[in-house]
Amino acid sequence: MKSALVTGASRGIGRGIALRLAGKGYGLTITSRKDGDLQVLEQELVAAGAPKVVRHAADMARRDCLPALIAAHEDGFGAMNALVVNAGVGTAGKVADYDLKRLDKTLEVNFACAVVLIKKSLPMLRTAAAEDPVCGARIIGVSSITGAYAEPGLAVYGASKAALLSLLETVNLEESARGVTASAIAPAFVDTDMSDWVTDRIPKDEMIPVEDVVRVVDMLLELSANTVVNRIVLSRKGTNGYSA
Numbered sequence: 521m522k523s524a525l526v527t528g529a530s531r532g533i534g535r536g537i538a539l540r541l542a543g544k545g546y547g548l549t550i551t552s553r554k555d556g557d558l559q560v561l562e563q564e565l566v567a568a569g570a571p572k573v574v575r576h577a578a579d580m581a582r583r584d585c586l587p588a589l590i591a592a593h594e595d596g597f598g599a600m601n602a603l604v605v606n607a608g609v610g611t612a613g614k615v616a617d618y619d620l621k622r623l624d625k626t627l628e629v630n631f632a633c634a635v636v637l638i639k640k641s642l643p644m645l646r647t648a649a650a651e652d653p654v655c656g657a658r659i660i661g662v663s664s665i666t667g668a669y670a671e672p673g674l675a676v677y678g679a680s681k682a683a684l685l686s687l688l689e690t691v692n693l694e695e696s697a698r699g700v701t702a703s704a705i706a707p708a709f710v711d712t713d714m715s716d717w718v719t720d721r722i723p724k725d726e727m728i729p730v731e732d733v734v735r736v737v738d739m740l741l742e743l744s745a746n747t748v749v750n751r752i753v754l755s756r757k758g759t760n761g762y763s764a
């Protein structure tokens with residue numbers, strides 16, 4: 521059985537990815553902060569075809585919670601074909617006005633937890649890649665277009681997502697020869713709870729649908745291990761292609 525760990529699985533993009541992977545027959549470890557949400561999702565994933573689901577509620581802002589999450593996946597599956605680092609927090613504000621109380625949490629959830637999760641998952645990802653050298657194993661990080669192209673008012677969020685892009689590219693340099701590859705998806709505004717704050721200027725029906733991000737994940741997981749994709753930027757129609 522192929523298996524994947526998906527962070528931020530309870531809602532939005534993570535939920536969409538988890539449901540697609542369930543339909544593809546992956547066993548899943550799902551995580552977000554509230555076990556109640558994960559219990560509901562577990563039922564949906566089983567109905568969608570997941571052969572096995574491990575629930576593990578954890579706060580991605582707390583590094584000390586992360587080893588237990590990885591251990592839960594290892595107990596459930598032994599190896600890991602895909603790690604989807606998706607959980608994230610939005611934080612807006614120009615540098616001059618930025619609320620510094622939000623700095624640590626933004627960096628922790630959007631970047632530092634990715635370092636820990638990737639480091640701790642690499643042994644299982646290498647095992648899966650050795651067992652299936654044609655497909656290898658893939659890390660997918662949900663970054664943001666603001667990580668690729670700076671945007672006024674999103675400095676700290678964008679910087680945290682730029683750090684994620686750099687991390688994933690470096691993983692490719694260090695691990696792709698042995699079959700573990702990493703890809704970042706860097707979308708403009710996606711129609712989820714996270715983008716509610718911007719609907720006064722960007723209607724939801726002009727945002728990228730969750731399903732399009734899910735299709736990109738699906739495509740990445742169908743590639744062979746010979747192909748490295750560092751990043752895919754998803755822009756919105758009607759924009760200059762570089763703004764959220």
Ligand SMILES: NC(=O)c1ccc[n+]([C@@H]2O[C@H](COP(=O)([O-])OP(=O)(O)OC[C@H]3O[C@@H](n4cnc5c(N)ncnc54)[C@H](OP(=O)(O)O)[C@@H]3O)[C@@H](O)[C@H]2O)c1
Nearest residue numbers: 528530531532533552553579580607608709710712714715
């Ligand atoms: N929506 C957009 O416009 C957009 C655009 C570009 C990139 N992204 C990125 O896409 C990813 C997914 O975002 P989304 O739009 O799907 O957001 P969302 O609908 O708000 O979902 C966020 C998910 O992350 C989890 N999460 C948040 N803080 C967490 C924490 N401290 N610990 C554990 N889990 C946490 C949430 O669960 P709980 O709150 O229940 O813990 C939820 O499952 C994020 O990394 C975001 O930065 C979003």
